[in-house]
Amino acid sequence: MPKVKMPRKSTAIDMTAMCDVAFLLLTFFMLATKFKPDEPVTVVTPSSINTTLLPDSDVLLFTVDKDGRVFFSMDGQAKRKKMIEDLNSQFKLGLGEKEIKSFITGASVGTPIKDLKNYLSVSEDERKKQGLDKGIPTDSANNELKTWIEYGMAAQEGNFSKLKYCIKADNATPYPKIKEILDTFKEKKIQKLNLVTNLKAAPQGTAAWQEEQAAAHGKKE
Amino acid sequence: MAEMDTSSSGGGKKHGGTKSKKQSTRVDMTPMVDLGFLLITFFMLTTTMSKPKTMDLIMPKDTKDEKEQNKVKESTALTILLGKDNRVYYYEGLAQDPNASANPDFFKASSFANKGGIRDEIIKKRDEVAKLRNAKGEPEDVVVIIKADDDATYANFVDILDEMAINRIQRYATVDISDQDKTWIKQTEAANGVK
Numbered sequence: 001m002p003k004v005k006m007p008r009k010s011t012a013i014d015m016t017a018m019c020d021v022a023f024l025l026l027t028f029f030m031l032a033t034k035f036k037p038d039e040p041v042t043v044v045t046p047s048s049i050n051t052t053l054l055p056d057s058d059v060l061l062f063t064v065d066k067d068g069r070v071f072f073s074m075d076g077q078a079k080r081k082k083m084i085e086d087l088n089s090q091f092k093l094g095l096g097e098k099e100i101k102s103f104i105t106g107a108s109v110g111t112p113i114k115d116l117k118n119y120l121s122v123s124e125d126e127r128k129k130q131g132l133d134k135g136i137p138t139d140s141a142n143n144e145l146k147t148w149i150e151y152g153m154a155a156q157e158g159n160f161s162k163l164k165y166c167i168k169a170d171n172a173t174p175y176p177k178i179k180e181i182l183d184t185f186k187e188k189k190i191q192k193l194n195l196v197t198n199l200k201a202a203p204q205g206t207a208a209w210q211e212e213q214a215a216a217h218g219k220k221e
Numbered sequence: 222m223a224e225m226d227t228s229s230s231g232g233g234k235k236h237g238g239t240k241s242k243k244q245s246t247r248v249d250m251t252p253m254v255d256l257g258f259l260l261i262t263f264f265m266l267t268t269t270m271s272k273p274k275t276m277d278l279i280m281p282k283d284t285k286d287e288k289e290q291n292k293v294k295e296s297t298a299l300t301i302l303l304g305k306d307n308r309v310y311y312y313e314g315l316a317q318d319p320n321a322s323a324n325p326d327f328f329k330a331s332s333f334a335n336k337g338g339i340r341d342e343i344i345k346k347r348d349e350v351a352k353l354r355n356a357k358g359e360p361e362d363v364v365v366i367i368k369a370d371d372d373a374t375y376a377n378f379v380d381i382l383d384e385m386a387i388n389r390i391q392r393y394a395t396v397d398i399s400d401q402d403k404t405w406i407k408q409t410e411a412a413n414g415v416k
Contacts, residue, residue: 015250022257029264046379049386050276064375166275171376175303175369178378186280194275197379203335206344207389 041065041133043170047200049208054196058162060152061196062145063108064169068177069135071110072148074155080104083155090151093117110135113144138180145184168196276382281394293364296353299346301339301365301381302398304406305372308332309339309381313346315366328405330413333380343388365393368402 043065056075063071074080084103088095091113095103099120103109111119111134119132127133138145149165156163165185169178185193202208295314302310309331331339343365350363367381378395385393 015254019250019254019257022254022261026257026261026264029261029268033264033268045273046376048274048276048379048383050274050383052275052277054273054275164275168273169375171374173375174371175373175375175378176371178375179369182280191280193278193280195278195379195382196273197276197383199274202387203340206340206387208387211389 041069041071043168045168045196045198046171048197049200049202050197051199054166055164058159059164059166060149061166061168062181064167064173064177064181066170066172068173069110069133070138070145070181071108072136073108074152077104079155083151086151086154087113095120112137113147138184143184145181146188149188164194165190166194166196276379278382297350297361298364298366299343301367302402302406303369303373303377303381305370307377310406310409311339311342328409330409340384340388343384343390347388347390362392363390365390367393367395368398369395370398370403370406
């Protein structure tokens with residue numbers, strides 16, 4: 001009986017399909033990705049059942065960390081440019097080209113205005129090292145938060161109606177600090193604020209949950 | 222297609238060196254796949270898929286004028302106090318009457334627990350008030366007064382505002398805490414052995 005010879009198969013695998021999938025996914029993630037904006041501090045926001053999305057533009061965002069330090073950030077490089085130039089001429093900060101550029105392209109800032117030149121002249125890592133991230137003063141004697149709101153508004157070029165004021169605070173931020181900030185807004189006659197939160201599901205059996213259920217059933221029919 | 226070409230290695234020597242070797246068109250794609258997956262991993266980890274949500278907070282106007290201030294009826298009000306360590310205290314009414322606290326059951330403690338917490342109290346009060354009728358014969362709306370003590374955290378504040386959204390309470394307000402409320406919180410804490 002002749003021996004049945006098993007053909008020796010190569011161990012190599014056709015990787016084209018895998019390669020295709022990999023690059024398809026890669027393309028998707030590259031296009032869908034939006035980098036996390038770098039924050040000077042980590043903030044863990046509380047959760048709520050609200051589903052309103054945080055808008056991308058026309059936002060003045062105040063980040064408050066758990067020690068109560070306040071940081072300011074705003075979108076739009078043109079707006080940021082106008083704002084820093086206004087601040088520079090008003091407070092006679094003597095900012096150079098480099099510091100202005102650092103503000104325009106940078107993320108959030110949180111320092112007393114008098115230290116702004118020093119703050120902007122160093123890199124973000126340096127700021128952390130030198131302890132320059134002191135936050136914007138909000139106490140009643142020296143409430144610079146008000147200044148930031150005013151100049152932030154002035155930089156919007158008359159587009160006030162769309163402007164949103166967001167507060168992003170940490171779970172552990174003490175309430176008196178939040179109250180100081182809320183009072184500042186109240187003083188500026190700004191009554192509509194947005195608090196940044198994470199999404200959580202409405203608890204079962206509550207009014208919000210029942211509405212959600214009703215909406216879901218309504219869609220099916 | 223993309224397999225490693227193993228056959229060509231060393232096989233060409235047999236026929237003599239003159240004939241030019243026929244090159245395989247197959248390309249080894251392993252490094253490319255490696256790189257592809259490396260990049261995918263990077264983008265997957267850096268990407269933020271869930272955008273942050275926002276909660277609307279509308280603050281009342283500061284009016285010094287008594288007439289412009291909304292009057293809240295004692296019978297429709299529920300006052301909630303936020304204390305330290307995620308504790309919640311509440312009482313019915315506004316406690317403008319100094320003798321209100323004479324009743325030992327007046328000032329009560331609760332928590333943010335899903336069952337038997339402050340939510341049950343809000344629902345109870347809301348349903349009770351809905352039975353009341355105002356001068357026009359319409360059902361009354363409960364008014365929740367939120368007062369946060371200095372030891373409360375932002376999480377407590379958002380949680381209680383969230384409770385308003387969860388239970389669809391239309392009328393609520395955050396008010397500065399009074400000294401009387403602070404004293405009551407201290408007394409309750411002392412009575413329960415909380416430091």
